Amino acid sequence: MKYAQHISxxxxxxxxxxxxxxxxxxxxxxxxxxxxxxxxxxxxxRIALKMVEAAEASGELRPGGxxxxxxxxxxxxxxxxxxxxxxxxxxxxxxxxxxxxxxDVLRAYGAEVVVTPTAVAPDHPDSYYSVSDRLTLEIExxxxxxxxxxQNGPLSHYESTGPEIWADTDGRVTHAVLGVGTGGTISGxxxxxxxxxxxxxxxxxxxxxxxxxxxxxSVYSGGDGRPYLVEGVGEDFWPTAYDPSVPDEILAVSDADxxxxxxxxxxxxxxxxxGSCGMAVVAALRLARRLxxxxxxxxxxxxxVVLLPDGGRGYLSKIFNDSWMRSYGFLxxxxxxxxxxxxx
Ligand code: PMP
Numbered sequence: 001m002k003y004a005q006h007i008s009x010x011x012x013x014x015x016x017x018x019x020x021x022x023x024x025x026x027x028x029x030x031x032x033x034x035x036x037x038x039x040x041x042x043x044x045x046r047i048a049l050k051m052v053e054a055a056e057a058s059g060e061l062r063p064g065g066x067x068x069x070x071x072x073x074x075x076x077x078x079x080x081x082x083x084x085x086x087x088x089x090x091x092x093x094x095x096x097x098x099x100x101x102x103x104d105v106l107r108a109y110g111a112e113v114v115v116t117p118t119a120v121a122p123d124h125p126d127s128y129y130s131v132s133d134r135l136t137l138e139i140e141x142x143x144x145x146x147x148x149x150x151q152n153g154p155l156s157h158y159e160s161t162g163p164e165i166w167a168d169t170d171g172r173v174t175h176a177v178l179g180v181g182t183g184g185t186i187s188g189x190x191x192x193x194x195x196x197x198x199x200x201x202x203x204x205x206x207x208x209x210x211x212x213x214x215x216x217x218s219v220y221s222g223g224d225g226r227p228y229l230v231e232g233v234g235e236d237f238w239p240t241a242y243d244p245s246v247p248d249e250i251l252a253v254s255d256a257d258x259x260x261x262x263x264x265x266x267x268x269x270x271x272x273x274x275g276s277c278g279m280a281v282v283a284a285l286r287l288a289r290r291l292x293x294x295x296x297x298x299x300x301x302x303x304x305v306v307l308l309p310d311g312g313r314g315y316l317s318k319i320f321n322d323s324w325m326r327s328y329g330f331l332x333x334x335x336x337x338x339x340x341x342x343x344x
Contacts, residue, residue: 008081011038011045012160016168016305021268022261022281028288028302032281033165036273036311040077043161043309047184048078050156051145052086065141066091070132073102074232074310075147080109091139093132098231102314119227122237148239153184154191161185162192165305171196174205177284177306179233179276180212180220180250183242185307190246205301212250213276213283221252229255229318229328230275232309251283256330258282259319262312266320272312275319280306 004010016031023030035043055061066089067079076092083090090111094103095118103113114135116128124130136144147153165173176193178186190210197208214221218234225236238244255275262278265271284306291299318324325331 006085007039008045008049008085011040011049011078013164014038016165017269017271019269019281019306022264022285023288026285026288027292027296027300028304030281030284030288030304030306031169032269032271032277033161033305033307034271034273035307035309038078040074040081041311041313042074042077043185043307044074045078045081046156046160047147047150047153048075048082048145050152050159051147051150052079052082052088054152055143055145056086061088061143062141063087065089065143066139068132068136068139068142068144069093069147070128071147073098073106073314075145076106076111076113077109079145080106080111084110091135091142093128093135095128097229099314099318101317105314147182147184148241150241153182153241154188154243157185157188158192159188161189161307162196165189166193166196169303169305171200172205172303173197173208173305174302175209175211175284175287175304177211177213177280177287177304179280179307179309180214180218180242180247181233181235181276182239183220183235185309186210186212187241187243187246189307191243194246205303209248210246211283211287212247213280214250214252215258215279216252216254218252221250223252230258230279231315232274233276233279251286253279253282255328259325259330261285262315262319265308266312271308273308274310274312274315277308277310277312278319280308 014037019030038045068091070093080090093114097118106113116131120127122129136142193208215228215230215234217223217226217228258275258279261282262275
């Protein structure tokens, strides 16, 4: 019989699927890595498992301990799965821009959720960073994974996400496009792919190019941290989980374009995914178009892998809700965002 002892053993080994509709007119092969097929529904299961196991090994997390973390939901789900298996309590701190659906999911897994205001500076006592620090001090046996600084986050991607992409493309990937939040995904995956392709001949694609996707306004693409609505990506500070030497470039994408593409992915590719996925796909398609303009032959040989961090069910009342979209001016007509040309 073939079965896992626990759902948390099934993290990783997510498949690649070719995008065939939104890529119309583009010569490059664009492959999406579908992270919502992880047991907790997102890429964050990978770092959760690695961070908890490392903290147990170092003695920072002891039996009966409590995991306290500021998380927009996905890391919380991953941590809650692992915690359940191992008997830890979880307390998560979320900014109020995070959807009610996501908070309810965390509670369903048995975690406690504390909600803080989004519109305050990171050093404000009510910010979700400050509140989680305070709870870590107050709760006995508390351990804060701190995904923004924990090097086991990028390491989990160096050990799993990167090797999976390399193996599943038979070493033919030429570009990887990854959204940047804590920076863990791009830093670990990118480092692995660059090392793996370091000696690859130029005619076989040379060294893999690592392209970050970032919400317009966030610091990674040169913004000042001004607010944006896409969840899970972008920052208003520089986390140490992010290694700025890894990305070759960062592309900024607007909320409107991210959400328009997110809706197209559901409607045209059968991929019900989150807003940061739409954002990453916009960046991947802009890259594909630019390659084509620069060198059509090289573009035809390009294999662009774009990572889709989570699924769309946590956003039904936002991105997939027409009144919410209209209230921000993201749907200008009946068809609106589903037909928008986000490549302009
Ligand atoms: N998309 C979503 C929905 C996320 O939750 C995250 C994690 N914050 C990311 C993208 C970005 O991943 P990372 O933190 O590894 O940069």
